[in-house]
Amino acid sequence: MYSKRINIILGHYGSGKTNIALNFAYLIQEKYGNAAIADLDIVNPYFRTKDSADELEERGIRLIASGYAGSNVDAPAMPAEIYSITDDRNTRFVLDIGGDDRGAYALGRLSKAIMEENNYNCFLVVNRFRPLTQTADEVKEILDEITFAGHIPATGIINNSNIGHETTAQDILDSADFAKEVEQKTGIEVKYTTVREDLYGKLAGKIPNLIPMKMQKGVLDF
Secondary structure (H helix, E strand, O other): OOOEEEEEEEEEEOOHHHHHHHHHHHHHHHHHHHHEEEEEEOOOOHHHHHHHHHHHHOOEEEEEEEEEEOOOOOOOOOOOHHHHHHHOOEEEEEEOOOOOOOOOOHHHHHHHHHHHHOOOOEEEOOOOOOOOOOOOOHHHHHHHHHHHOOOOOEEEEEEEOOOOOOOOOHHHHHHHHHHHHHHEEEEEEEEEEEEEHHHHHHHOOOOEEEEEEEEOOOOOOO
């Protein structure tokens, strides 16, 4: 799941990519002890990843984010520290990418070096219950926009279909056909399906490559 040094998390707004990015960072830190997470959304100045800054610090995970993160200042800029993502090869990074083509421009700054190193995963997070990504055609359109701007192709799909705390085990089961449609439309394999921790026991063994997810404080969407 996180065998590569750089793990890129793409997804439309509300897909739950930030929650997944944080969970990935925690798992990487537990396994390798050298994790960092970078919020590269240069469009949305609120940077919800930074809402988990205290927990990241407690776990010893470095956070890279704009100095305006969490403020109401609309300043689409990133710190020079983002270049450590490609320069510091002793650290494993999780990149939380903005939810549209504009949000992926920051990734484009790093794409050449990332592709040259060739030690990355690039996951597209899909959620069938969110507007603009409820069909395979809509997901394909979003994917094409983000990957064109970021200049890095997706290597796998994460099915994160949910409706927050109202999600049932049946909702997750019902999303399997949608995920397969997205796989067929995009030609990209569905690598994982995520589920809230409390539902994991009801679905374990019924869905391949099922991953329990911890809900993060300050992250509004799962």
